[in-house]
Amino acid sequence: MTSVALVGCATAPTPPGVSVERKSTRTLVVQSAHIRATDGGVRVWGSVQQSLGYGSTRQSHLDVDVIGPDGQLLRHKAIVYHPFPVARSPHPHRSSRGSQYGTDLPEVPPPGSVIRVSHHPVSVAECGTHQQEIK
Ligand SMILES: [Zn+2]
Numbered sequence: 331m332t333s334v335a336l337v338g339c340a341t342a343p344t345p346p347g348v349s350v351e352r353k354s355t356r357t358l359v360v361q362s363a364h365i366r367a368t369d370g371g372v373r374v375w376g377s378v379q380q381s382l383g384y385g386s387t388r389q390s391h392l393d394v395d396v397i398g399p400d401g402q403l404l405r406h407k408a409i410v411y412h413p414f415p416v417a418r419s420p421h422p423h424r425s426s427r428g429s430q431y432g433t434d435l436p437e438v439p440p441p442g443s444v445i446r447v448s449h450h451p452v453s454v455a456e457c458g459t460h461q462q463e464i465k
Pocket residue numbers: 391392393408450457458
């Protein structure tokens with residue numbers, strides 16, 4: 331049996347068994363979330379789009395949570411998106427281009443983990459004191 335798999339220099343794969351989840355709120359939609367294995371870790375990136383009432387949301391950031399296969403929180407990271415705030419669409423019937431986010435996690439979560447990107451409508455500084463429940 332011959333293995334032709336190249337170790338270490340394959341095209342950037344998705345970490346095995348790791349899925350990604352998006353969690354929007356009424357004011358901000360997490361439009362896309364992607365993950366890719368990097369050198370020793372995982373890169374998470376995507377885009378967000380404003381929704382109804384976004385203009386009244388003064389503070390806003392994204393939480394990147396890594397939830398392990400047995401449900402424990404392995405990592406929590408509060409990140410910002412750019413531009414902040416999300417640019418408004420010049421045309422009411424056309425959606426804006428939204429904002430982008432991206433972050434690098436320093437380790438690869440074990441298979442069965444979920445990387446969850448969720449909107450958190452408080453300031454980054456407040457994030458630690460408003461820790462969200464992991465269900
Ligand atoms: Zn947060």
